[in-house]
Amino acid sequence: MSDRKLGNRLREVRTQHGLTQAELALLAGVSRKTINTIENQVYVPSTILSLALAEALKTSVEALFFLTEETP
């Protein structure tokens, strides 16, 4: 497996929609700490949660998440 990491534009897209972490958490059916850890790239969400987030933000999963090269 290559050393690739999951990056995301969740914070950017969320603020564009004028949502707080708590509001997005409510829409996606998770807690605010989950949203926070995803935004800070501490936690890699499941496919189901990724789809739920994309749906809540009216965008695609690819627009929210992308692969980055890990720098040593």
Added chain:
Amino acid sequence: MLFYTAVLGILVAGLILQWTQPPPYTAPALAALSQFRLFGQAAQAISAACLSFLLLAYLLGGRLYGPPALQRAMDDELTVVQRAKAVTTGFLVLLGALAALMAVGAFAPPIVTRMGLIVCAYGGLAAASIRFALLERAAWMAARDE
């Protein structure tokens, strides 16, 4: 899954034994307390109940006793993942304790099996609880600072 179930079965069997049979052993930590026999037995029964409660909490995610808000919090995706990480740590500590007891048993008179099971169970659950608490604390602190 079968392996985890088997280890869990051994743990539960140990707990049932602890409950159902009179204690012929005395844990070192309870040695002084056991001078007051009734108090010592009560302490053992209460600690076994606490341990079982903790075990149930890990297994069922608070579904048996928790209010809806707690159940939602326990079903949260990150919490589920952190619980799984904590349980993995608990099992590793449990197996480590088991290996250590076996190693000690090779050079010293073997300890009572029930005693060994209790040491492993307490060690595993304590490690799992501490790891879960630390992971949750770190996540909540980071979310609070945002």
